[in-house]
Amino acid sequence: MRLNVVTHNPGKVKEYNLALSGYGLEMVHVNREYDEVQTAYLEEVVDKGIKQLAKEGLTDFLVDDSGLFINHFKGFPGVYSAYGQKTLGNKGILKLMEGVEDRGAVFKCCIGARIGDQTIIVTGQCPGEILLEERGTEGFGYDPIFSPDGVHSFAEIPTDEKNIISHRGVALRLFIDELKARGLI
Numbered sequence: 001m002r003l004n005v006v007t008h009n010p011g012k013v014k015e016y017n018l019a020l021s022g023y024g025l026e027m028v029h030v031n032r033e034y035d036e037v038q039t040a041y042l043e044e045v046v047d048k049g050i051k052q053l054a055k056e057g058l059t060d061f062l063v064d065d066s067g068l069f070i071n072h073f074k075g076f077p078g079v080y081s082a083y084g085q086k087t088l089g090n091k092g093i094l095k096l097m098e099g100v101e102d103r104g105a106v107f108k109c110c111i112g113a114r115i116g117d118q119t120i121i122v123t124g125q126c127p128g129e130i131l132l133e134e135r136g137t138e139g140f141g142y143d144p145i146f147s148p149d150g151v152h153s154f155a156e157i158p159t160d161e162k163n164i165i166s167h168r169g170v171a172l173r174l175f176i177d178e179l180k181a182r183g184l185i
């Protein structure tokens with residue numbers, strides 16, 4: 001089966017291909033916009049996106065949305081993580097968190113798909129904390145300031161190891177389980 005991956009990021013298509021091609025799924029990159037509603041929940045962004053794309057006639061596709069939810073900021077940047085990265089950046093977040101004791105945060109990744117007339121929405125989480133300083137050179141985005149174990153940052157962990165424990169890795173496994181449970185793969 002061919003599955004359209006709606007994203008501006010070709011790297012994501014590669015990642016999905018890697019994870020799902022073994023199950024007979026072939027990913028096709030669809031570089032197309034959908035409206036991202038203003039809400040605190042990734043699931044709502046994904047759900048509305050799926051409904052809009054289906055209404056526009058797209059079939060057999062998946063979308064995803066992820067973000068970093070920081071306790072001290074009551075979940076910000078969350079669904080606005082791309083914007084938070086562009087504006088504050090890691091240095092800005094560290095500055096705002098100087099002297100803050102509660103450094104808890106969680107990365108979340110929501111994958112949504114519409115296959116035939118079925119809708120699947122799953123969310124993977126990776127809890128951790130915001131470090132006191134940037135560490136490591138791997139990865140992207142918030143990786144240098146987020147640590148899943150309180151010791152190493154995501155940017156210090158090799159990508160293949162990060163992918164096992166990351167929010168995206170967890171979401172992908174949940175997605176595969178759901179495809180299997182529904183007899184789609």
Ligand code: IMP
Nearest residue numbers: 064065066067081082085140141142143
């Ligand atoms: P997207 O929804 O996957 O495009 O992610 C939104 C934003 O969240 C990105 O621009 C990154 O800043 C951040 N982000 C998502 N996943 C990760 C990750 O695994 N590491 C670091 N930053 C991430």
